[in-house]
Amino acid sequence: MIVRRAGVADAAALAELRGIDGDKLGAYAAWMAAHTETHLPFVAEIEGHVVGAAWLLLAERVPSNESLDRRYGDIQSVEVREEYRNRGIGGALMAAILTDARTRGLLHVTVHSSRRAVDFYLRNGFSHHRQLLLWEPSDS
Template structure:
């Protein structure tokens, strides 16, 4: 078995991240409809790169022998400062994905541990996410609990 590495992604990784995102979207689409992606991969890579350039996120990439097999990213929300209190932030984790053939091997856990380690280093006071129904047990194993104090409004 080849070694798996998890590292912070760079701009040079955007094509690999775009491909993972396309595979994730195809998997989700396949669950709803049984047809192939119609778009041009190069066109999506361009759209993805524009998005990544204008949406500063910290992204972690899992690789096996240099091939991208999983990802997770997070957005940092710096909280408004308070008098006599240190600066603080919280982190929103999103876009966690591991290729289907690579799942249940600890890769998702390794990606999340890298993200959580970085969040701790940033001094985050909380980490939030919006799990899919099937990912809830995974996040519960990592210590996440339901967030009863947050509210939302769909627009």
């Protein structure tokens, strides 16, 4: 297995993994090209085929008196093809992303997880945080 940073050249494989319809591939590739500085895709390949992917969103908090550099990351769209799950691919993707986060000196990395994946993230070094709050618009 090889885990590497992906790019716009990988748009078709990433779109297919996300279930993006073929007629939307051009728009998806254009979105990737427009977001290369903030949304970093990583892929896992086996025998040249993309079997998993994960994204690292790079963002910044407003500078404070203590620190002008308050960059952080957010894990997004972690997906491993069903037939390749439970083989360490997701963990390898997380290791690559967290290594990149350390290299960039990010303050922290967050993830918005489905209930099914919480244990996966806990095994990969994430923890629950009591200060993270969420607002969602009401239907009315």
